[in-house]
Amino acid sequence: MIGLILAFKRFRYDLGMFASPWVGFDNFVFLFTSDVAYRITFNAIFYSLTFMLITTVCGITLAILLGELRRQSVKIYQTIMFYPHFLSWIVVSYLVLGFLDHSHGFMNQLLQSLGFAPVRWFQEAPYWRYILNIVNLWKGIGVATVIYYAGIMGIDPNYYEAARIDGATKFQMARKITVPMIAPLVSILVILSIGAMMKNDFGLFYFVPQNSGFLYPTTDVIDTYVYRALTQIGDIGMAAAAGLYQSFVGLILVILANYGIRRIAPDNSLW
Numbered sequence: 001m002i003g004l005i006l007a008f009k010r011f012r013y014d015l016g017m018f019a020s021p022w023v024g025f026d027n028f029v030f031l032f033t034s035d036v037a038y039r040i041t042f043n044a045i046f047y048s049l050t051f052m053l054i055t056t057v058c059g060i061t062l063a064i065l066l067g068e069l070r071r072q073s074v075k076i077y078q079t080i081m082f083y084p085h086f087l088s089w090i091v092v093s094y095l096v097l098g099f100l101d102h103s104h105g106f107m108n109q110l111l112q113s114l115g116f117a118p119v120r121w122f123q124e125a126p127y128w129r130y131i132l133n134i135v136n137l138w139k140g141i142g143v144a145t146v147i148y149y150a151g152i153m154g155i156d157p158n159y160y161e162a163a164r165i166d167g168a169t170k171f172q173m174a175r176k177i178t179v180p181m182i183a184p185l186v187s188i189l190v191i192l193s194i195g196a197m198m199k200n201d202f203g204l205f206y207f208v209p210q211n212s213g214f215l216y217p218t219t220d221v222i223d224t225y226v227y228r229a230l231t232q233i234g235d236i237g238m239a240a241a242a243g244l245y246q247s248f249v250g251l252i253l254v255i256l257a258n259y260g261i262r263r264i265a266p267d268n269s270l271w
Contacts, residue, residue, distance in 0.1 A: 006240035027241035036225060040242075041198075044221045046129075047205075048197035051136050056186065058137060059144030064174050066145065067152050078149075082142035089203025096135060096208050123214040132219065135208055136201075147189070151182040187261050195254035198222060198246045222246045 002017075007027055009020045031037050062081070066074050084092075099106045100121035108118035121127060155178065163173045202223040209219040222242055229239040258271060 004240065004244055006236055007244045009237055011236040023237070027237045028245070031238060031241055039217065040220055040222045040225045043218065044198050044200055047132065047200060047221070048193065050133050052190065052193040054133060054137055055140055055144045058141055059148050060179070062141065062145040063148035063152055064178055066149050068170065078146060081145055084139045085142050087139065089207045092135065092139060093207040093210065097210070122210055122212045125215045125218040128209060128215050128218045132204065132208065136204060148182060148185070151185040152178055155181045184267065187265065191254065191257045191261060194257040195250055197253050198250045202227065
């Protein structure tokens with residue numbers, strides 16, 4: 001926490017952290033007067049929202065489907081879905097490159113076989129709003145599914161038995177029993193996701209797009225910007241200001257999200 005003072009200083013290596021001159025909010029002014037602040041903030045919020053929405057919907061759906069399988073089959077499917085979670089983003093980036101490489105990638109080979117022109121995927125920024133969502137879903141859906149499946153397994157079976165006696169269908173039981181019963185779990189995970197809205201996965205946004213400058217309009221987020229500010233520009237004060245901005249907004253979002261859920265369903269809020 002002491003290192004936060006760097007956000008208000010012009011850091012000099014010869015003077016160190018404490019003796020470097022104070023510059024007040026100059027680092028923040030420089031950050032927010034550039035077009036970079038809007039870009040990285042918009043991308044951070046956009047991807048966090050889409051990741052949260054897509055992963056939640058797909059995770060609940062797959063968890064409900066797993067609940068309809070035999071216990072022996074569930075372990076097999078859980079392992080298959082969970083395995084990508086253990087792959088590093090560097091490995092995943094090479095898998096994506098194998099699909100999207102301009103000369104020998106699977107997608108361009110497929111497009112050419114269908115009579116379409118190949119696409120320079122790593123130079124076309126608009127495609128990456130969809131690509132990053134697909135890659136994140138593939139890597140993270142296993143964890144979300146297991147969490148929601150564990151919540152479903154904790155539901156009293158008597159609810160489902162009573163519903164079967166009343167003639168309820170599988171869809172009706174999922175909509176009237178399963179989803180309402182795991183709503184507290186979903187609410188907690190949503191609050192935590194909103195709190196991390198400004199903190200994106202560095203590996204996903206740096207390694208998967210191959211740090212291509214052509215893709216910055218749709219792949220650049222706060223984490224990658226801070227990394228480049230440190231390694232390329234060497235501006236530690238600017239990087240610290242961006243990191244503090246990220247943390248402060250995350251704190252506000254957690255408080256607002258918990259307040260909103262407490263107003264709607266008090267029993268589902270964190271505090």
